[in-house]
Amino acid sequence: MLDLTIAIPVRNEEVNLPGCLSAIGQGFVAEIVIIDSGSTDRTKAIANEFGAKVIDFVWDGKFPKKRNWFLRNHCPKTKWVLFLDADEYLTEAFKVELAAALNNSGDQVGYWLNYTIYFLGKQLRGGYPLRKLALFKVGAGEYERIDEQQWSKMDMEVHEHPILEGEIGVISSKIDHRDYRGVSHYVIKHDEYATWESERFLKFYNDPAIVKNFTWKQRLKYKLMGSIFIGPLYFLGSFFLLGGFRDGARGLAFAILKMAYFTQVYCKLKEKMQPQN
Known part of the structure; x- marks a missing residue:
């Protein structure tokens, strides 16, 4: 034991x-x-x-x-x-x-x-x-x-x-x-994740005390998060560079869903940054 x-x-x-x-x-x-x-x-x-x-x-x-x-x-x-x-x-x-x-x-x-x-x-x-x-x-x-x-x-x-x-x-x-639990649960869960990611980015990304503990992957992700290209870049890296194509249609569908997730984070960021009327 x-x-x-x-x-x-x-x-x-x-x-x-x-x-x-x-x-x-x-x-x-x-x-x-x-x-x-x-x-x-x-x-x-x-x-x-x-x-x-x-x-x-x-x-x-x-x-x-x-x-x-x-x-x-x-x-x-x-x-x-x-x-x-x-x-x-x-x-x-x-x-x-x-x-x-x-x-x-x-x-x-x-x-x-x-x-x-x-x-x-x-x-x-x-x-x-x-x-x-x-x-x-x-x-x-x-x-x-x-x-x-x-x-x-x-x-x-x-x-x-x-x-x-x-x-x-x-x-x-x-x-x-x-x-x-299926694709519906996956999509709902990642909508919540996207809300959290956008809030965290806005409040803490420029805080040195938080950033110093980031892994290199976190640092790269947060550098790209304010760009519309974060979703497409994830797709290219996942599907082509890291062999997602080997899984055929499933690999393509998974890469598209993840691309949509990161695009959603970007959109929520831009939405939150708009001036309030």
Whole structure:
């Protein structure tokens, strides 16, 4: 059993959660915690059936959001914590490499994790890789502090990453990212993301205290965000340079949706920057 807490923030995840918990398995980690935001479906019942601990979270529209709130108010007793979304499924290869990494971590305080992306029922072979800093030592840091005033309805840190003090490693084996809630959910979710991204850009991009913690990918994204070309450039990079074309029609559709998302961020930025009458 690994000295690890897996924390899964959820809201109405009855479709994805059973597969997520099954993939973790029994006795693999010290504790599994479900951080629930008022689910109205069977999410909490499913968590209880799998023996996971359930914590209720109610957001007040300010800092901290769900992950930081959990770290501050229900700090894990284990050495490590892994934040996992309900549509992310641990693979056997990842679990083997995870165990080896935590048992021989040395000076490392966190790990970048790699993910597959499934779209329209199949794994994508091309496109931009998905990577997140979601595994770290308890007490080594927390997610970026962003004092928003309920810019969106999202009660969880989405595009922030933990700010850690110390050496960070990489686990190469991938976690499967599968969302079974369909394209409609994908589009609605990304509309909320676009609202948040535009608000963050306007309020914090010129704040040196925030920008200094950006990864190079974040810096590049925010440099391009004020340009109408951000969407087309994403499409060209994803579909052509990074091999999205290998997935045929699915790869094309996915690249178009992501291009639309970044174009939407640009439009929301310009809309917010217009003088108010």
